[in-house]
Amino acid sequence: MSLENLQAAIEHATSETHKRDFEVGGQMLTFPRLSIRDQGKFERYVRQNNPIFSLAATRNKAAMAMSGVLSKAKREMEKLQKSEDGSPIIENPEEAKRWAEKLQDDVMEKFEPYADKIFSGITRDHMLYGIALSMAAEYGESVTFTQTVNGNPEPVTVDVDSDFVDSLFQNEGGRVLENVFLWVVGLSDQAAGGPGPEFREGMTIDDIAKETMGDAENSEREQSDE
Numbered sequence: 001m002s003l004e005n006l007q008a009a010i011e012h013a014t015s016e017t018h019k020r021d022f023e024v025g026g027q028m029l030t031f032p033r034l035s036i037r038d039q040g041k042f043e044r045y046v047r048q049n050n051p052i053f054s055l056a057a058t059r060n061k062a063a064m065a066m067s068g069v070l071s072k073a074k075r076e077m078e079k080l081q082k083s084e085d086g087s088p089i090i091e092n093p094e095e096a097k098r099w100a101e102k103l104q105d106d107v108m109e110k111f112e113p114y115a116d117k118i119f120s121g122i123t124r125d126h127m128l129y130g131i132a133l134s135m136a137a138e139y140g141e142s143v144t145f146t147q148t149v150n151g152n153p154e155p156v157t158v159d160v161d162s163d164f165v166d167s168l169f170q171n172e173g174g175r176v177l178e179n180v181f182l183w184v185v186g187l188s189d190q191a192a193g194g195p196g197p198e199f200r201e202g203m204t205i206d207d208i209a210k211e212t213m214g215d216a217e218n219s220e221r222e223q224s225d226e
Contacts, residue, residue: 019138022180024168031134031184038133042185045129050121055185058118062187065114066107070213073106077205088204096199100212103205107213119187127181128162131169134184136160 019032034042039055046053077099081088090096143164144157158164169177182188197211 020183022176022183024172024176024180029135030138031131031180032138033186034130034133034184035137038137039185041133042126042130046122046126053121058122059186061118062115065118066111069107069110069114070209073103073110074205074209076106077103081205090201090203090205090208092201093199096201096203096208099205100197100199100208103209104212124177125162127177128165128169130181130185131177132161132165134180135165 019030021028021030023029043053043055078088080102081090081099090099139160142157142159144155146153147156148154169180179188197208199208199211203211
């Protein structure tokens with residue numbers, strides 16, 4: 001390996017693209033992907049009550065399922081588009097956004113039965129532990145904040161563990177906890193925040209899928225090669 005290759009590998013490993021910001025408790029918090037070492041810790045934790053669990057196998061199953069779901073959804077959207085105006089080219093950004101929303105809704109609906117099966121062995125406790133590993137890597141093993149006690153502000157230090165994450169997410173609705181968990185353990189490539197997808201005239205359904213959902217087919221092939 002040349003020095004240039006090593007430098008490129010280090011830059012990739014420390015890249016901010018391995019982190020995502022999610023809104024929790026009204027604040028944008030940063031959650032990095034788990035390191036290889038922390039992935040090992042997470043696997044050992046899950047195997048305490050699920051001895052055959054493999055993060056890599058679960059990731060492969062999810063990627064393969066999403067690839068199939070997205071391919072099917074794109075074909076259906078293309079047929080529907082053709083039946084509407086006969087053209088594979090989308091005329092303006094507003095129309096592109098409309099098709100993107102349809103595609104995303106369809107993909108999520110089709111993927112849900114697979115997700116229920118693939119992630120059935122993962123409990124809320126597992127999710128809390130995985131997120132705690134991510135937060136500890138970003139913010140440290142403990143955090144100190146100010147709390148009012150008997151009318152006086154006092155510093156309080158707490159460990160960044162599963163109980164801390166549970167209290168942090170306890171008032172979050174929807175699927176915030178699940179979304180963050182899937183990101184940190186590498187089971188989802190969704191991004192939160194940022195400028196969002198770019199819709200423009202001349203797009204195809206395939207263009208929209210790559211802009212909004214990523215390249216799931218290539219992702220599936222990459223996971224299978226690991």
